[in-house]
Amino acid sequence: MQADSEADEERRTSYLELFFDLVFVFAVTQVTALVAHDPTAQGFAHGALVFGLVWWAWSGYAWMTNAIDVESIVVRLLVLVAAGASFFMAIALPDAFGDDGLRFTLAYLVVRLVQLGLYVWGLRADPAHQAAILRLAPWFLVAPFVALAGGFADGDLRVVLWVVSLAIDVAGAATVGGAGFRVSASHFAERYALFVIIALGESIVAVGVSATSLERDGTFFAVAAIAFALTAVLWWSYFDFPALAAARALRFASPERRGPLARDLFTFFHFPNVLGIIYIAVAAKKAVAHPSEPLSAGGRAALGVGLSLFLLQFVLGRLRVIHRVSWERLAGIAALAVAVVAGRGLDAVWLLGLALAVLVATTVAEDVRLGAARATVRAGGPPVPRDAVLPWKR
Secondary structure (H helix, E strand, O other), rough: OOOOOOHHHHHOOOHHHHHHHHHHHHHHHHHHHHHHHOHHHHHHHHHHHHHEEEEEEEHHHHHHHHOOOOOOHHHHHHHHHHHHHHHHHHHHHOOOOOOHHHHHHHHHHHHHHHHHHHHHHHHOOHHHHHHHHHHHHHHHHHHHHHHHHHHOOHHHHHHHHHHHHHHOOOOOHHHOOOOOOOOOOHHHHHHHHHHHHHHHHHHHHHHHHOOOOOOOOOOHHOOOOOOOOHHHHHHHHHHHOOHHHHHHHHHHHOOHHHHHHHHHHHHHHHHHHHHHHHHHHHHHHHHHHHHOOOOHHHHHHHHHHHHHHHHHHHHHHHHHHOOOOOHHHHHHHHHHHHHHHHHOOEEEEHHHHHHHHHHHHHHHHHHHHHHHHHHHHHHOOOOOOOOOOOOOOO
C-alpha cells in the first residue's frame, strides 16, 4: 500500500464545491420535512427513495470534482448551473410524490446530465481515467431518464420507476464502477465528511426551529439539551474514529483498489449514515414539540431506525476493510430496538434520554476496546503490510 502524493495531501475542498454542497443543506432539510409530514412506513420509504436520488446526484459531483480541475471558467459555470437545478429539485422535493414529481425529475435530469458531461469532458487529457467513466456512462444516462419517466407517472408506478432508476445506478457502479478510477483520497474523504456535517447541522436547525415557539419550562430545557447532546454524540461517534479510519484506509490503499474502496466506504456505506441522521432529526423535532407526551409510533420508529442506520455505516466499513465485526455497534442497534419497543409509554424526553444513553454506552465501549487502533488512526500512522495484523483486528 502507498500513501498519497504530497500534492494530493495538500488538496482541499474548493469554495465552489462548498457552495454546491450548501444547496444540499436545503435538500436534506426538505427530506426531513417530507418524512416529518408523513411519519408512516410509506413516509419513511418515500424519504429513503427520494433521498437516494438526491444522494446519488450529490455523490456524482463528489467523484467528478475529485478528478477534474474545477477552477476553469467552463467548469465553474456548469457547476453553478447544476447547483441552480439542485435548488429547484429541492424546492419540488416535499411534493415529489404528488404534483411536483415532474418538476423534481426535470431538475434531477439536468443535475445528472451536467455531471456526466463535465466528468467526461474534464478527463479528456486522461484517456485511461476517461475510459472508466465512459464504461459507466450508459448506466448513468439511462437511470435519470427512467426517473424522468417516473415524473410523468402517478402513484405506485412512479415509485417503481424511481426504484428502478436508483437500482440501475447502483448496479452500474457495483458491476463496472470503481476500477480504473484514480481517487485523491484526502479530498474525497473530506467531501463526504463535510456532507455528514451538513446533515448534522440540519438536525440542529430542525430542532432549534421546532423549539423557538415553545414554552420555556424545565421540561423544554431538558429535552432541548438532550436533543443537542444526541447530535453532539453522533458527531463524536463518527468523527472520532470511523471518519478517520475510512480516510486512512483509502489513503493507504493501492491505486487499483482505491476506486472500489471509495465507492463502497463512501458512496454506498455513507448513505445509511446520512439517512439515519435525517430520521433522527424527525424524531428529535417531534420530541421537542411534545416532550411530556409519548412519541408516536412514527416518532419512535424514526428514532430507532435512524440511530441504527447511523451505526450501520461503521459496521459495514469495518467488514469491508478488515473483515471484522463491530460488536459494540451491533449491540447498540439491538439495544435501541429494545428501548424503542419497551419505551413506547415513556414521555418523549425520557425516551430521547434513553436513546442518548445507549448511544453514549456504545461509543464508550467501542473507544475502550479499539483504543489502540483509534490512537494509531488519529496519529496517522505509517502504512502497514497488507498481511499484517492491525491493532483493530484483535
